[in-house]
Amino acid sequence: MKIEIRDEENWKVAGEIELRGTEKDGSQAACCLEYNMDYAEEKTKYQQTRGAFAFSCLFDVDFAFKETKKWPSFLLDLFPQGAALKYVVDHYRIADQPENYWKIINTAKLSPPGNVRISLPEEEPPRKHPGFDREEVIEKGPDFLEYMVACGAPISGTTGAAGAAPKFLLREDFSGKFHGEGVLTDSLTKNCWLVKYPRGDRKEKINRDILKAEKPWLDIAELVGLKTYKSLDWDKDCLFVPRFDRVPLSGGIQYLGMESFYSLVDSTHFGSRFRHKTYTDALYLYSDSKEEDLVEYLLRDIMNIALANNDNHGRNQSVLKNKNKVFLSPVYDFAPMKFDPEGIVRNTRWSENEENFLDEAALLYQKNYEIDSSLIKHQLEELWHKFLKIDLKGYDFEHDLITKLQKEIQTLDQKISRFIGNHQ
Ligand SMILES: Nc1ncnc2c1ncn2[C@@H]1O[C@H](COP(=O)(O)OP(=O)(O)O)[C@@H](O)[C@H]1O
Ligand SMILES: [Mg+2]
Structure with a gap:
């Protein structure tokens, strides 16, 4: 191959x-x-x-x-x-x-x-197709691929992204029409998108609510200072995610390498579970911005807990790679997955019960990566201060999610106060 x-x-x-x-x-x-x-x-x-x-x-x-x-x-x-x-x-x-x-x-x-x-087979160049309107992309939902096939559209690249939700990798041209990735040439591409539809039964409200929450969740991640790319678009049950591994530049697209944490830790069993240490060790080994990435990684996981993103497995975290550097990708697939009807338990943990996970993480960072706990404390204080100031009700998502989150946030708040108090 x-x-x-x-x-x-x-x-x-x-x-x-x-x-x-x-x-x-x-x-x-x-x-x-x-x-x-x-x-x-x-x-x-x-x-x-x-x-x-x-x-x-x-x-x-x-x-x-x-x-x-x-x-x-x-x-x-x-x-x-x-x-x-x-x-x-x-x-x-x-x-x-x-x-x-x-x-x-x-x-x-x-x-x-x-x-x-x-390697792709040597094919004739894809048949010319005028592309699809944004409305068509939205309305067809999970049937869109069949629809594209039925319309004789070239479909290469449309289903290449892993993950459970139905999704397409699409390119938007300068007149706002959508095409499959690999169909539209770089010079004709205005934006590269990952378009996601609700997982499971589309009509089941909670599936839709969880996908819809991805946009405010990412906006909150940005507000608290985590590394994010561009804001997402939620449009009639359909999430438009700008791709950070295909960056539009004047006259072309920059392609970045992207590798999941599963791959970094040499995992070849689907759906494996590891402790965070396995991933942070890999980040320490391969990242070219070790301290920055490791602290970001920990802060991200604190927000995973605060916002019920239990699905923090090794494919929902990646590094990006350019010609000189390997670095942690922006946050993605960040959603209140704890409330998914399939019952998603927190995938990656610092320890079994995580009662003192902040101390455990700080000790690990100090001993294995020479990152001082005062640095963690300082950045955590800043992040948490920003988070507590956010009025969650001001965001467009189903507000019973906030009620469900309250207990988690309170427990975490106590843990953070204790940690910060212990590291004065
Ligand atoms: N903004 C993005 N830019 C580039 N690739 C992405 C982006 N978001 C997700 N991906 C890639 O697409 C895959 C599927 O997306 P994800 O949001 O994780 O979907 P799901 O909810 O189905 O797991 C991810 O595992 C990742 O490889
Ligand atoms: Mg995913």
Whole structure:
């Protein structure tokens, strides 16, 4: 299987992965991978062997032939999930079983978030299509893909983003029409979007309310000083998320690398759970702004608790990568998932009961990453002060969510006061 990387110029075949083990072992099957000679020569010549030009933080560009005991973890970032996986199961009639994972990954010939993809087949250029109005995108909801197919629209790239909610990666042209990612050329693209629809039953109010809350949730994240990208648009049950890995610049699009924390920690089991330490260790190892990113990571998780975002797993956190640097991505998928009808429990924790999680985190940061607790205290004080000043009722979301949040916020407030008091 050939793997492409988008560098500053183009998508290039950067290397190959082959299965060594048997397909029946799913993502636990041994593999081998290597970068192509030409690619490795070019990148080593300019000392561009990591960051956005590598497959993953785990595999710097070099000339070595690499054997792995299981799939390279970055392949799971390219694997169809949620609504996209359902599409593969229905459309290609491949059951979602480990023995079919290799076949399934081989269907993922589109451009997912980030700048690494499985090589696309040499195709005729996509048929010209005028694109879709914003209203059409909104109204068609989860049926939009079928609709696009029925209209003869080229669909490459439309389902490449993982996660449970039905969603499309779309591009908007300068006349406001929407096209599939990979269809519209960069120079004709005004904005790149991830468009999300409510998960589960669309008519179930809570699914809609949770998705709708993503916009105010992110606005609050910005207000308290977390790293965010552009504000989201909520439009008739449909969430328009501006993509931070495809940045419109004058005359083109900058492609950033993006790698999930699952990939960074070499996880090849879907839906794994880890302690925060596993992720912070990886951030310490790979980030080029260690202190800044680690403190941000902790503050983010405090806001996860405050705002009931229990779904803090390793695919809802990523690093971005440019040609020189690896750094924590802006906040995304930030929503009151605790209230999801599927009953989502807090995924990643500092310890089992987290009674004293702030002290535990501060100790970890001091001992393992040389980050002083006075720095944490100072930034936490600032964040919490800003948060308590926010009038949550002033935001457009279902206000019974606020009532449900109150207890969590009070308990957290006590923990924060105690922590700050202990570190005077
Ligand atoms: N603003 C964004 N820019 C680029 N990629 C994003 C952005 N938000 C999410 N993603 C990518 O899309 C995937 C799915 O989006 P997410 O919001 O997590 O959906 P879900 O609620 O279904 O989990 C994420 O895992 C991430 O890889
Ligand atoms: Mg997600």
